[in-house]
Amino acid sequence: MLGHALWAVDSSGKPWFTEVATLDATGGQILVWRDLQPYMRHSSWGCAMGLFVCVSCGDSGVTWGLGDDGRAYAYRARTPASMSLVQKALGQTVGSNSGSWQQVPACKDSDGRFKSLQHVAVGMHAVWAVTRQNRVVVRTGISADTPAGTNWEWVNSETECTRVWVTENTVWAITPKAELVFRDGVSAHMPTGIQVVNIY
Numbered sequence: 582m583l584g585h586a587l588w589a590v591d592s593s594g595k596p597w598f599t600e601v602a603t604l605d606a607t608g609g610q611i612l613v614w615r616d617l618q619p620y621m622r623h624s625s626w627g628c629a630m631g632l633f634v635c636v637s638c639g640d641s642g643v644t645w646g647l648g649d650d651g652r653a654y655a656y657r658a659r660t661p662a663s664m665s666l667v668q669k670a671l672g673q674t675v676g677s678n679s680g681s682w683q684q685v686p687a688c689k690d691s692d693g694r695f696k697s698l699q700h701v702a703v704g705m706h707a708v709w710a711v712t713r714q715n716r717v718v719v720r721t722g723i724s725a726d727t728p729a730g731t732n733w734e735w736v737n738s739e740t741e742c743t744r745v746w747v748t749e750n751t752v753w754a755i756t757p758k759a760e761l762v763f764r765d766g767v768s769a770h771m772p773t774g775i776q777v778v779n780i781y
Contacts, residue, residue: 590633639703639747643728645685651697651713653685653720655728685729688718704747707772715741715757721772736764736773 635647644656688696688710696718700711708720708730717738722731740762742754752764752774766775 590636635700637701637703637708639708639723640705641703641723642725643703643708643723645701645703645708645728646682647698647701651699652687653698653701653708653710654682655685655730656682657728683729685720686733688712688720688733700744702745702747702752704752704767705749706767706769709745709747709752711742711745711754715743717742717745717754719773734773738764 632649633646634649636645638644646654646656648654688698690696696712696714696716698710699713702709703723706721707723710718710720712718717736717740719734719736720730720732721734740754741757742762743757744755746753747767750765750767752767754762754764756762764774764776767773
């Protein structure tokens, strides 16, 4: 969720977002789903990614998307404060200079081999990601000015994960055996946290 806009990806890989619509007859307001793809026809993100498998928005205003090719993309906003949250996120609805999507530098192992991703989660201090080999990696240096971050750091843990969710100081994850675990001690100074604790 980015502000009051909820983002989602359906089972076919199509991205959607919500916005508030006013009913003419009653003046009431409802939350409606909008197809994101018409807004992406002139977007470098849409052209590069093809289909989505994941999208994540953090409290810091950073938004990441994950393409079906296993590569991550970050949104860099260049919009005035008076614009709506949806306009800020879409960019192209208000002009070519309002924002842009950029491909995040590839995640690589110690041998320099590209590691495709299967899930991303934007946090306050970093973006957590899971490779298709179920290893967890963190993108540090995340901010509104540098939404793509600066460095990849592998999480030092033998625990394999398939999905991650980030709170302010904790990262929750699901293992391939459907176990629930969390990693505590996450902070700006220690973005990869301290240790993994099994819950169930």
